[in-house]
Amino acid sequence: xxxxxxxxxxxxxxxxxxxxxxxxxxxxxxxxxxxxxxxxxxxxxxxxxxxxxxxxxxxxxxxxxxxxxxxxxxxxxxxxxxxxxxxxxxxxxxxxxxxxxxxxxxxxxxxxxxxxxxxxxxxxxxxxxxxxxxxxxxxxxxxxxxxxxxxxxxxxxxxxxxxxxxxxxxxxxxxxx
Amino acid sequence: xxxxxxxxxxxxxxxxxxxxxxxxxxxxxxxxxxxxxxxxxxxxxxxxxxxxxxxxxxxxxxxxxxxxxxxxxxxxxxxxxx
Numbered sequence: 001x002x003x004x005x006x007x008x009x010x011x012x013x014x015x016x017x018x019x020x021x022x023x024x025x026x027x028x029x030x031x032x033x034x035x036x037x038x039x040x041x042x043x044x045x046x047x048x049x050x051x052x053x054x055x056x057x058x059x060x061x062x063x064x065x066x067x068x069x070x071x072x073x074x075x076x077x078x079x080x081x082x083x084x085x086x087x088x089x090x091x092x093x094x095x096x097x098x099x100x101x102x103x104x105x106x107x108x109x110x111x112x113x114x115x116x117x118x119x120x121x122x123x124x125x126x127x128x129x130x131x132x133x134x135x136x137x138x139x140x141x142x143x144x145x146x147x148x149x150x151x152x153x154x155x156x157x158x159x160x161x162x163x164x165x166x167x168x169x170x171x172x173x174x175x176x177x
Numbered sequence: 178x179x180x181x182x183x184x185x186x187x188x189x190x191x192x193x194x195x196x197x198x199x200x201x202x203x204x205x206x207x208x209x210x211x212x213x214x215x216x217x218x219x220x221x222x223x224x225x226x227x228x229x230x231x232x233x234x235x236x237x238x239x240x241x242x243x244x245x246x247x248x249x250x251x252x253x254x255x256x257x258x259x
Binding site: 050074075076077079080081083084105116117137140141142143144145146147148149158159160161162165 | 182184185186228232235237249251253254255256257258259
């Protein structure tokens with residue numbers, strides 16, 4: 001057995017896909033409790049929340065014809081989404097030492113302004129917390145099987161994948177999952 | 178039997194979220210698509226698009242990937258979560 005690997009602690013990883021909203025302070029307390037229960041002291045916590053923007057005009061050819069954006073309908077592949085996000089977190093763990101992460105991604109119809117995704121990352125130092133948080137989001141956006149449909153006042157349209165999301169992976173110098 | 182799932186825009190365009198196909202020896206993703214194309218229904222040509230992602234048992238694979246009896250396949254457009 002590789003002693004270096006054996007001495008490394010695996011981070012606490014928890015991934016949830018849900019239709020209901022989430023409460024960031026409550027989720028943060030849960031993460032802190034999980035660390036305390038495992039006698040782990042953290043030094044840094046990065047929190048990212050993504051929400052439904054009021055406009056998606058840049059993503060559509062003729063968005064003006066549809067009127068205001070009302071909501072996003074988020075579909076997913078239940079058997080695959082959680083596994084994929086867990087695999088991304090484990091890939092991050094091979095690169096940076098971090099203590100815990102919790103990822104919540106919502107599905108179903110989400111109105112403008114509602115939160116979509118939460119990524120909490122606890123580590124000993126800020127550098128790892130920021131890096132792991134961004135890494136998880138970058139890979140989630142390009143590998144986790146979620147699809148957004150934009151619901152406008154008049155009509156609806158599937159959101160197209162962005163080249164910039166795929167290009168964001170370049171900074172990690174890893175192939176896409 | 179092979180279970181095949183379709184998601185998002187592809188599900189809507191094909192008008193189906195799930196179908197089953199009888200497994201055959203040496204079946205690959207490409208040969209499965211070819212088999213569907215022999216059904217005289219042009220809609221399956223949508224599966225030929227380069228951007229369509231294929232997963233076997235929840236793992237993304239290439240068109241040359243082998244399919245085993247009982248596998249779950251999924252075809253879907255590029256993902257847009259986060």
